[in-house]
Amino acid sequence: MKTCPDYIVQYMNDYLDGDLEPSKERVLKENLATCEDCRKTYHELTKTIAFVQSASHIEAPEGFVEATMKKLPKQTQRTGAKRWFRQHPLLSAAAIFVVMMSAVLFSDFNNDQQFSFTKQPNMVVEGNTVIVPEGEVVTGDIKVRNGDLRVDGEIHGDVTVVNGQYMASSGVITGEVEEIDQVFDWLWYSIKGVFKDAASIFNKDNPTTNE
């Protein structure tokens, strides 16, 4: 047996929510003053609100915090590390790069204590010394590890000597000469090599984009 018009009920609700325009509020008040049913509805609504709000505040039971904390998944060392990685992606990548790179390079450097050199025809080996004899011409790059190089003839290419000495003499070398003695020089040399390789891969793959 609802006799109040719908818009008045709407006004009541808006009023109770505290967002009824003043002009409409006036309409509502006039209505309440004249209409018995509206007054009753409004009164019931306010009573309803007071009733719900009379609900006492409830508190969580004793020991709620402890019980909740016990239910949480255990924070393991691994998830801690995972979280760190997730939050520092760049640092993680850099750290992994450094670790892998140095592992590779150091093992390379330390395991290669043996005397070795690039095989080329017409070179002579005496003990730990590679000799390009006078009058001979070697075409191509030469790399000597853990040994010396003496050039009396001609080399048409680059020369690299690792952990050894390049003995300057009357020879002719058309390329670059590089002597590498220390671990860090070796590192630098290897890294340069990696980038050169990478660059050449890119050049091969995208000849158009990489002028």
Add this chain to the structure above:
Amino acid sequence: MDALVNKRIAKVMKGDQDAFAEIVELYQHKLYQICYRMLGNKHEAEDIAQEAFMRAYVNIHTFDQKRKFSTWLYRIATNLCIDRIRKKKPDYHLDAEVRGAEGLTMYSSIPNDDELPEDELVKMEVQERVQYEISRLPDKYRAAIVLKYIEELPLAEISEILDLPLGTVKTRIHRGREALRKQLSNL
């Protein structure tokens, strides 16, 4: 308060579990109250409130620190409560007519524990009655009414918690209030 909470959350994100205990300490009563008023059962309320905290902890990295933490937390809890209420509901319609029994609906075949006779209602204590009347509300009105009148949250926040437009929240509060008024007409 917000700055304090955000500091704790930053610690939790770095993996500090003790900082989370402080957050639970801070919000336990409010969260438990919402769950209790929604579910009307102490054990279930405790269960769901703990579940809500656990989910907040596990998913803390998805929390946007520019927002209000309580809103996010209440949202987790109300969603869990609504899920729980829906699961408890039988999935057949009580209004469906029973075959072969004209005019009779499923309502008539189950013991009626939803509508208490009036003399029972009168005997109820006020607190009991409040909870009873709230629990009779449909779940979508119930959430809005609990957040508005028990937690006394502003409408804008309720709309964020329930992930509903402001207008819908208002409608639900109006309808919930109206439903309560009718339920209480004999008070």
